[in-house]
């Protein structure tokens with residue numbers, strides 16, 4: 001009898017993905033197998049251009065796989081329709097994009113509480129803690145486009161965490177922050193992982209940040225090495 005792993009958040013089996021560049025095919029993931037369990041915190045490292053963002057985009061449903069299987073919360077996600085992906089992203093996922101992807105007509109507070117409104121959730125003590133820890137209280141009324149890169153990154157982190165997602169995908173979440181702010185963000189991520197059993201897959205080029213995570217996956221030449 002097949003046993004079902006209840007704490008399995010995502011599993012990739014023999015996943016391959018590539019892009020066509022003119023008449024050249026560039027393989028980015030080559031038969032990758034990996035499993036993410038509840039509460040796992042993983043740093044994803046590897047040289048520039050090896051496919052780290054692509055892997056996050058696949059798990060978030062922004063890129064389709066060429067072959068293999070993608071499982072999310074026990075379901076075959078490669079068969080999901082757009083509305084199923086939207087539902088999953090809204091309820092289960094927090095994403096910190098490399099380019100932040102903030103909602104530019106809105107101010108900081110409206111950006112941060114957007115996931116709460118989508119999920120019909122109330123403001124919580126955790127929301128206040130995020131704002132304080134990320135030092136955003138003074139700028140809540142400011143339009144996001146008037147903020148510095150580091151401030152925008154902190155808004156993006158607050159927005160990704162505010163609904164306590166079961167899975168957080170973060171693409172270099174401390175890339176624009178100074179050392180102190182970067183360490184505060186890493187501590188927040190670890191706190192969230194413990195308090196809410198959130199699984200974290202975080203792309204980073206920083207050894208210091210990677211050391212905050214329990215495990216490290218290195219992506220190179222299409223393969224993941226632990």
Ligand SMILES: Nc1ncnc2c1ncn2[C@@H]1O[C@H](COP(=O)(O)OP(=O)(O)OP(=O)(O)O)[C@@H](O)[C@H]1O
Nearest residue numbers: 019020026028046047048049050051052053054055
């Ligand atoms: N939509 C796309 N169309 C064509 N090529 C793409 C696309 N997305 C990514 N690529 C290519 O796939 C490769 C992997 O890109 P990806 O952004 O995933 O790398 P990365 O490891 O995240 O890089 P970095 O560390 O510089 O952010 C690169 O060669 C990139 O040019």
